[in-house]
Amino acid sequence: xxxxxxxxxxxxxxxxxxxxxxxxxxxxxxxxxxxxxxxxxxxxxxxxxxxxxxxxxxxxxxxxxxxxxxxxxxxxxxxxxxxxxxxxxxxxxxxxxxxxxxxxxxxxxxxxxxxxxxxxxxxxxxxxxxxxxxxxxxxxxxxxxxxxxxxxxxxxxxxxxxxxxxxxxxxxxxxxxxxxxxxxxxxxxxxxxxxxx
Amino acid sequence: xxxxxxxxxxxxxxxxxxxxxxxxxxxxxxxxxxxxxxxxxxxxxxxxxxxxxxxxxxxxxxxxxxxxxxxxxxxxxxxxxxxxxxxxxxxxxxxxxxxxxxxxxxxxxxxxxxxxxxxxxxxxxxxxxxxxxxxxxxxxxxxxxxxxxxxxxxxxxxxxxxxxxxxxxxxxxxxxxxxxxxxxxxxxxxxxxxxxxxxxxxxxxxxxxxxxxxxxxxxxxxxxxxxxxxxxxxxxxxxxxxxxxxxxxxxxxxxxxxxxxxxxxxxxxxxxxxxxxxxxxxxxxxxxxxxxxxxxxxxxxxxxxxx
Amino acid sequence: xxxxxxxxxxxxxxxxxxxxxxxxxxxxxxxxxxxxxxxxxxxxxxxxxxxxxxxxxxxxxxxxxxxxxxxxxxxxxxxxxxxxxxxxxxxxxxxxxxxxxxxxxxxxxxxxxxxxxxxxxxxxxxxxxxxxxxxxxxxxxxxxxxxxxxxxxxxxxxxxxxxxxxxxxxxxxxxxxxxxxxxxxxxxxxxxxxxxxxxxxxxxxxxxxxxxxxxxxxxxxxxxxxxxxxxxxxxxxxxxxxxxxxxxxxxxxxxxxxxxxxxxxxxxxxxxxxxxx
Numbered sequence: 053x054x055x056x057x058x059x060x061x062x063x064x065x066x067x068x069x070x071x072x073x074x075x076x077x078x079x080x081x082x083x084x085x086x087x088x089x090x091x092x093x094x095x096x097x098x099x100x101x102x103x104x105x106x107x108x109x110x111x112x113x114x115x116x117x118x119x120x121x122x123x124x125x126x127x128x129x130x131x132x133x134x135x136x137x138x139x140x141x142x143x144x145x146x147x148x149x150x151x152x153x154x155x156x157x158x159x160x161x162x163x164x165x166x167x168x169x170x171x172x173x174x175x176x177x178x179x180x181x182x183x184x185x186x187x188x189x190x191x192x193x194x195x196x197x198x199x200x201x202x203x204x205x206x207x208x209x210x211x212x213x214x215x216x217x218x219x220x221x222x223x224x225x226x227x228x229x230x231x232x233x234x235x236x237x238x239x240x241x242x243x244x245x246x247x248x249x
Numbered sequence: 250x251x252x253x254x255x256x257x258x259x260x261x262x263x264x265x266x267x268x269x270x271x272x273x274x275x276x277x278x279x280x281x282x283x284x285x286x287x288x289x290x291x292x293x294x295x296x297x298x299x300x301x302x303x304x305x306x307x308x309x310x311x312x313x314x315x316x317x318x319x320x321x322x323x324x325x326x327x328x329x330x331x332x333x334x335x336x337x338x339x340x341x342x343x344x345x346x347x348x349x350x351x352x353x354x355x356x357x358x359x360x361x362x363x364x365x366x367x368x369x370x371x372x373x374x375x376x377x378x379x380x381x382x383x384x385x386x387x388x389x390x391x392x393x394x395x396x397x398x399x400x401x402x403x404x405x406x407x408x409x410x411x412x413x414x415x416x417x418x419x420x421x422x423x424x425x426x427x428x429x430x431x432x433x434x435x436x437x438x439x440x441x442x443x444x445x446x447x448x449x450x451x452x453x454x455x456x457x458x459x460x461x462x463x464x465x466x467x468x469x470x471x472x473x474x475x476x477x478x479x480x481x482x483x484x485x486x487x488x489x490x491x492x493x494x495x496x497x498x499x500x501x502x503x504x505x506x507x508x509x510x511x512x513x514x515x516x517x518x519x520x521x522x523x524x525x526x527x528x529x530x531x532x533x534x535x536x537x538x539x540x541x542x543x544x545x546x547x548x549x550x551x552x553x554x555x556x
Numbered sequence: 557x558x559x560x561x562x563x564x565x566x567x568x569x570x571x572x573x574x575x576x577x578x579x580x581x582x583x584x585x586x587x588x589x590x591x592x593x594x595x596x597x598x599x600x601x602x603x604x605x606x607x608x609x610x611x612x613x614x615x616x617x618x619x620x621x622x623x624x625x626x627x628x629x630x631x632x633x634x635x636x637x638x639x640x641x642x643x644x645x646x647x648x649x650x651x652x653x654x655x656x657x658x659x660x661x662x663x664x665x666x667x668x669x670x671x672x673x674x675x676x677x678x679x680x681x682x683x684x685x686x687x688x689x690x691x692x693x694x695x696x697x698x699x700x701x702x703x704x705x706x707x708x709x710x711x712x713x714x715x716x717x718x719x720x721x722x723x724x725x726x727x728x729x730x731x732x733x734x735x736x737x738x739x740x741x742x743x744x745x746x747x748x749x750x751x752x753x754x755x756x757x758x759x760x761x762x763x764x765x766x767x768x769x770x771x772x773x774x775x776x777x778x779x780x781x782x783x784x785x786x787x788x789x790x791x792x793x794x795x796x797x798x799x800x801x802x803x804x805x806x807x808x809x810x811x812x813x814x815x816x817x818x819x820x821x822x823x824x825x826x827x828x829x830x831x832x833x
Contacts, residue, residue, distance in 0.1 A: 271564045
């Protein structure tokens with residue numbers, strides 16, 4: 053199954069175009085790096101792919117059909133700052149269950165300890181929170197996962213742990229991954245090909 | 250003599266758990282570290298390892314429920330809270346990680362001039378703007394009109410004109426693309442070349458390696474190793490602490506293979522060595538007592554097995 | 557270092573709340589424990605200064621002032637409760653509507669908020685109460701209709717903030733409906749704010765009720781309301797019967813302060829920047 057973006061243009065209100073006429077495609081199971089100078093709208097482009105924003109022009113199709121706007125989105129995104137992506141008033145168990153019933157295998161694969169489930173978000177470090185965000189995204193069974201600077205704020209060991217888990221899961225499920233990162237070594241390590249925006 | 254010395258610094262927080270019981274969390278234990286003039290010390294560790302707390306302790310901006318013990322000495326003189334108040338921003342300057350630390354309602358030129366204490370503020374501000382390639386008209390702009398790069402150079406200018414001898418930079422690089430990052434790191438190098446001491450707090454060991462002289466590795470609220478950057482090479486054979494080795498091996502440019510497990514939580518710290526539960530070298534002795542910091546091969550390490 | 561006997565701040569705060577609550581409950585249900593016979597006219601004990609038998613003294617008709625004050629306060633608290641409850645409900649509904657029902661609704665409600673904030677509480681309250689013919693209904697409706705604007709503004713801002721939070725957007729992409737998001741993300745976020753808003757509205761409601769009753773535009777003179785007691789006692793102040801105004805006034809002040817204290821304590825408990833002191 054292929055995710056395809058054709059002629060995507062975007063701007064906020066009456067501001068100048070952030071980007072215009074961008075084409076992008078990714079096959080199932082593929083790992084694609086997305087790079088470019090900061091300020092070129094990489095994050096906004098990813099948000100469009102994941103359904104957070106609607107493009108001003110252009111169309112996104114999955115397997116030839118346009119993406120539906122309701123229901124579980126087949127393209128899930130993990131953001132740079134996990135603190136903003138979890139409700140601070142929820143215990144971690146509830147955060148994880150938002151995308152479906154608890155999956156112990158997935159939890160253990162991401163190194164999430166059972167005792168963390170009964171904690172509040174502010175009691176966990178950024179690395180621990182990000183594991184939850186990844187687990188939550190994967191439990192929604194997405195066809196594609198977008199990692200927008202997913203491990204930028206994390207130490208090297210946590211970064212490697214999370215990526216190992218994500219790559220394994222992607223292989224099993226034939227899931228495609230879009231990697232946005234400014235770290236050249238990481239992109240080189242992870243991606244089958246790299247696209248410059 | 251070191252310009253800034255931290256000796257046996259411990260910090261604990263009073264916190265409420267569930268319900269009414271108040272408990273004490275030891276967030277930092279027996280931390281010792283020294284900053285030398287003309288040197289860049291990188292403080293590296295994961296989030297929750299206490300590296301930002303160290304900066305806050307040095308600047309005296311810990312929250313009210315924190316209790317500290319141990320000494321922080323500046324030029325050999327113990328820093329009391331009052332003394333600190335008078336040094337902050339003058340002798341010790343912080344370069345914050347975010348542009349949000351600029352006053353949104355004040356022209357940036359004025360903000361920079363306010364930090365200058367010696368000499369003619371206006372000419373110093375002009376000189377520093379020229380050095381960081383900020384056009385003269387930028388001085389009349391407000392923070393919201395600046396691009397990310399300009400704002401960062403403004404923050405640097407503030408520290409530069411302050412004439413502070415100790416500069417602490419808290420996570421200055423995440424999310425910067427390569428050219429901008431290089432430029433930012435170059436700036437810190439310039440500070441050190443002028444004879445100031447720079448403490449670079451970051452989780453990005455690769456960025457730290459490009460400019461630092463020494464790296465202090467933090468884990469669960471203490472320093473496990475202080476090593477010169479030359480030791481970060483090959484498979485990490487020259488490194489002393491097993492955690493540092495693991496950190497080095499997990500980098501994408503090296504093996505990209507992580508060790509399992511996670512940093513212990515502050516309310517559930519092991520009795521012995523803090524790294525013992527994840528350590529391949531763990532023996533029974535490790536679980537009994539916290540190892541002391543000791544000198545080893547031109548660096549320092551907190552591990553009984555390190556050779 | 558303090559001894560083990562001293563409480564930490566969270567314990568002290570909780571005790572403040574519990575004691576304050578008990579005191580208010582005792583006053584609210586004073587009908588069950590004071591001797592209501594004491595407020596009948598008894599000309600033999602007229603104008604008695606405060607004593608152990610008559611803690612707050614008696615008035616010119618020989619009625620026990622302590623009993624009158626308690627019953628008056630009880631009535632005030634009831635009126636305050638109803639008024640604050642109604643105001644909070646209006647604030648919640650309008651605030652949520654402004655934040656979720658689109659631009660036109662938002663502009664209209666914001667205009668309404670500004671309108672009500674621009675008129676002094678008391679003036680609007682008197683107008684509404686007077687139009688409805690005074691009495692219970694007039695006062696309560698008046699309080700409900702005048703005390704909601706600042707809380708509505710808070711609710712509106714909070715809802716807007718939560719709606720634009722990243723975790724709510726993520727929730728949408730995970731296929732959650734608007735109703736689910738309102739129930740699980742937005743409402744739990746609002747609840748503590750609204751609860752505190754409610755507690756802090758209370759003293760306003762009581763004082764304003766007493767004020768317009770004092771002015772003769774609120775409850776009828778037959779009710780043992782605190783405002784009535786105070787306005788009657790004004791006539792006797794010059795004749796040296798100081799206790800007629802002093803004790804009821806002080807009691808009203810204490811009740812109002814207790815509410816304020818409870819609201820403030822609740823806020824301290826949930827304010828994350830102060831929660832660990």
